[in-house]
Amino acid sequence: MRQFAVCLLAAVLGSCLALWIMDSRQSTVGQVEAQGTNSPYSFPSSSAGPMPFPAPGASFPTALYNADGLTPEEQVNVAVYENCNRSVVNISTTGVSADRFLMMQIPEEGSGSGAILDHQGHILTNFHVIERARQINVTLFNEDSLPAKLVGADPVNDIAIIKVDAKEGTLFPIPLGSSDHLQVGMRVFALGNPFGLERSMSQGIISSLNRTLEVQRNWVIKSIIQIDASINPGNSGGPLINTHGQLIGMNTAIASRVEQSAGIGFAIPVSLIRRVVPELIKHGKVIRGDVGITHVTITDKGLRVARLVPGGPAEKAGIKGPKVTRRGLLEIADSSAADVIVAVNEEPVTSAAELLGIFESKKPGDIVEISVLRKDEVVKVPVTLGGDQGGPKSAAENI
Known part of the structure; x- marks a missing residue:
C-alpha cells in the first residue's frame, strides 16, 4: 500500500513538472515570434528545410540594398560606368589596301575605341586601330562626330595619340590610375x-x-x-x-x-x-637610342650580327659583322667572322625581341655594354647609342 502511494505521488509530481515546462516553452516561443515581427529577417528552424526563396512580389531584406534598390556590388558597377562612359569614344577609319593581283587599291573601313586624356582633345588608342587610316572620325558620348588627326604613334608598343577639336564642355578626361600593384583576382x-x-x-x-x-x-x-x-x-x-x-x-x-x-x-x-x-x-614618336644593328640571326650560342649600319654606333665601337669579299660583281659574306651577341649590360639575350626590349627605355647618348662571343672568347664592348633613326620600329621590321 505504501509503495502504491509513493508511485501515485511521483506520477502527480511528474505531470505537474511536464505541464510547467511546456508552458515555459510556449512563452519563450511567443517572445521570439513577437520580437521577429520587428525584424526584416526570418529565421526558420532547421527542421523546416532550406530557407525558401522569396515568393513572387516579395523582396529581399532591405538592408542589402540602397535607396535605388542596388546591391553594393551593383552600386560600384553603376558608379564606374556613370563616371567613365563619357570618356570613351568611338573611332571609325577609312583607308585603302593594295590588291597586288588586280593592281588596284581597295577602300576599307575600320573601327575601334579610345579614351579622352585631356581637355585639349588628346585621345589614347591602339596604333593598329588607325594604322592604315587616311581619314579618322571620332564620335563622342553626345553623338558629335568630329574629324581627328594623328599626333603621334609608337607602333612597337601599339600606342597612338589622336586629337580632336571639340566644343567646350564635351570632353571628359578619364582619370589615370596605376598598374604597379595589380593583383590577380582584382x-x-x-x-x-x-x-x-x-x-x-x-x-x-x-x-x-x-x-x-x-x-x-x-x-x-x-x-x-x-x-x-x-x-x-x-x-x-x-x-x-x-x-x-x-x-x-x-x-x-x-x-x-x-x-x-x-x-x-x-x-x-x-x-x-x-x-x-x-x-x-x-x-610625335618615342625617341630611343640607336645601336646601329639592323639584322641578327639566332644560333645555339647567341645572336649573330648579320648586318650593321655603316658608320653606326655598334660599328664605331668595334662590333664586327660578316666579312664581305668581292668576286667580280658578287659580294660574298662570311658570317663566321661576325660577333655573336650573348648579353647586354650583363643581361642574357636569346632572341631578337629580348635584344630590342633592352633598348626600349634607352636614350641617345646612353652607354650599353654588349657582350659578344668572338673566337670562342667573350668580349665586352661599350657602345654609345646614337640619335633616333626610326628607333626599334625599323629594327623590329628587319631583325
Whole structure:
C-alpha cells in the first residue's frame, strides 16, 4: 500500500513538472515570434528545410540594398560606368589596301575605341586601330562626330595619340590610375565599342599579370595584363578600368580562333602608357637610342650580327659583322667572322625581341655594354647609342 502511494505521488509530481515546462516553452516561443515581427529577417528552424526563396512580389531584406534598390556590388558597377562612359569614344577609319593581283587599291573601313586624356582633345588608342587610316572620325558620348588627326604613334608598343577639336564642355578626361600593384583576382571593367555598339561595358577579373605580347615581328611588349572580361572586335583602344573608376590599361588583343571573345583578353598597362604618351604628344614618336644593328640571326650560342649600319654606333665601337669579299660583281659574306651577341649590360639575350626590349627605355647618348662571343672568347664592348633613326620600329621590321 505504501509503495502504491509513493508511485501515485511521483506520477502527480511528474505531470505537474511536464505541464510547467511546456508552458515555459510556449512563452519563450511567443517572445521570439513577437520580437521577429520587428525584424526584416526570418529565421526558420532547421527542421523546416532550406530557407525558401522569396515568393513572387516579395523582396529581399532591405538592408542589402540602397535607396535605388542596388546591391553594393551593383552600386560600384553603376558608379564606374556613370563616371567613365563619357570618356570613351568611338573611332571609325577609312583607308585603302593594295590588291597586288588586280593592281588596284581597295577602300576599307575600320573601327575601334579610345579614351579622352585631356581637355585639349588628346585621345589614347591602339596604333593598329588607325594604322592604315587616311581619314579618322571620332564620335563622342553626345553623338558629335568630329574629324581627328594623328599626333603621334609608337607602333612597337601599339600606342597612338589622336586629337580632336571639340566644343567646350564635351570632353571628359578619364582619370589615370596605376598598374604597379595589380593583383590577380582584382575586378576590372572593359569599356569600348564592340561590333560598333557604343560605350558598352563588360566586367571580369585580372586573370594573370606580366604576360608578353608580340604586336610586331620580333618586338614583344612585357607586363601585359590578362583579363577575362569580354572584349571583341571594336574594343581595341578602349580603357581597362578598376573599381575606383581609373584607367589601369588599354584593351589591345584577344586570344581566340574565331576573333571573338573567348575569355582571354590582353591590355597594355598604364605604366607603359604614362611613359610613352608624353613623348608622342611632344615629339610625335618615342625617341630611343640607336645601336646601329639592323639584322641578327639566332644560333645555339647567341645572336649573330648579320648586318650593321655603316658608320653606326655598334660599328664605331668595334662590333664586327660578316666579312664581305668581292668576286667580280658578287659580294660574298662570311658570317663566321661576325660577333655573336650573348648579353647586354650583363643581361642574357636569346632572341631578337629580348635584344630590342633592352633598348626600349634607352636614350641617345646612353652607354650599353654588349657582350659578344668572338673566337670562342667573350668580349665586352661599350657602345654609345646614337640619335633616333626610326628607333626599334625599323629594327623590329628587319631583325
